Amino acid sequence: MMLYLSLYPSIGLDGQMMSLLETLPPSLVNTLGFDQIATGAGYAQATFYGLLGFVLPTVAAIGWGSAAVAGAEEQGRLELDLAHGISRSGYVAGQALALVARLLWLGVYAGVLLALVSAPFELDLERANIVPQTAAAVGLWLFSGSVALLVGSLTGRRAWATGAGALVAAAAFLFNGIANQRDDFDALRVFSPYSWAFHETPLSDGPSPGLWPLWIGVAVLLAGSVAALTRRDIRG
Structure with missing residues (x-):
């Protein structure tokens, strides 16, 4: 993050990056969101939140x-934990809260760093917009992590859970990239959590309507995870 953002004054403000992008295929530039890097917010979104930060x-x-x-089930720990009086719903709810806490910590950490480097790296960000940007990220x-938790x-089966989460993440990025090519493909954004989060960039535009379906989807997936384990046999 620090490496990418520190380059903005030298390659973003003086137009070097835009000159370089003109030599690249427009479809690639649009897919990666590099068409917005003329501003500090667009640069941070494209180079960090849209790539490694995703x-x-x-x-x-x-x-x-x-x-x-x-x-835990494949390793035999789940059955052992439940044998100690922990309810199935309580176990999954605890795991869901742990997942949320870990990712929230990562998001807040990135947001605080972004606020601290905004002035030194000449990003000129609206600090109030870092909050909805963090919520979107x-x-x-969490959406892909919740899919993995639900399928698990x-x-x-851990392999199935991992595959499902990865498939959703890849499809979300792919649909967003295709939708960026032409207005005719905008309908694909409905199926892309990536578009829900970042189509209207919160870092430059503030809170976006896409945050609602994103977090409602997360809540439904986590609730489904709690309900799912209570309705099946556990493999010993």
Whole structure:
């Protein structure tokens, strides 16, 4: 994050980056959101939140979500924990809260760093917009992690849970990238949590309507995870 953002004064403000982007295929530029990097907010969104700031936390979220129930079940820990008087719903709820807490910590940490480097790196960000940007980023990471948790609760198989979370994350990014190519493809944004989070960039525009379906979806997935484990047999 610090490496990417520190380059903005040298390659963003003087137009070097825009000159470089003119040599790239427009479809690639639109897919990655690099068409908005002329501003500090657009640069931070495209180079951090839209790339490594999406991929790495999402990978972590999927790993944590798939390990929470399915991983514990495959290792025999789940049955042992439940034998000590912990209810199934309570167990999954606790794992869901742990997942939320971990990702929220990552999001807040990134947001605080962003606020601290805004002036030194000449990003000129509206600090109030860092809050909805953090909510969008955490919600997006959590969506894929919640899918992994739900599938793990339904099946007890970590590989399936990991695959489902990864598939949702990849599809969300792909649909958003396709929708960025032409207005005719805007309908795909309905199926992309990535678009819900970042189509209207909270870092530059403030809170966006997409935060509602994003967080409602997360809540439904987490609630479904709690309900799923209570309705099936656990493999010993």
